[in-house]
Amino acid sequence: MALQAIHVQCTHCQHQFKEIPERSFLGFQKLDFPHCHEKVIYPLTSGFRTTYFIIAAVIALSIIVNLSQGQIGFPGLIGLAIIYALIRDWQIRKSINSI
Ligand SMILES: [Zn+2]
Numbered sequence: 001m002a003l004q005a006i007h008v009q010c011t012h013c014q015h016q017f018k019e020i021p022e023r024s025f026l027g028f029q030k031l032d033f034p035h036c037h038e039k040v041i042y043p044l045t046s047g048f049r050t051t052y053f054i055i056a057a058v059i060a061l062s063i064i065v066n067l068s069q070g071q072i073g074f075p076g077l078i079g080l081a082i083i084y085a086l087i088r089d090w091q092i093r094k095s096i097n098s099i
Pocket residue numbers: 010011012013014015033035036037038
């Protein structure tokens with residue numbers, strides 16, 4: 001899945017520019033601002049976000065099923081990574097909207 005150039009404003013020096021982000025760990029978009037070399041993480045693309053929500057829902061469901069059978073369910077490493085990604089994504093989007 002190729003990333004498209006996005007219009008961004010540097011949170012550091014307020015310069016605006018258009019750049020193609022790199023894909024970082026867990027699918028976040030990573031930008032390296034050309035003028036001040038500030039590294040900024042941008043939210044997930046919608047495809048990644050949707051996929052993570054679906055996986056998180058499946059994991060939540062399997063935990064509920066486990067609990068209903070008297071077993072304790074754990075999300076596992078992948079589940080934890082996805083929950084982390086969704087929380088992080090929400091935080092990044094909130095901080096970008098507040099600029
Ligand atoms: Zn900058």
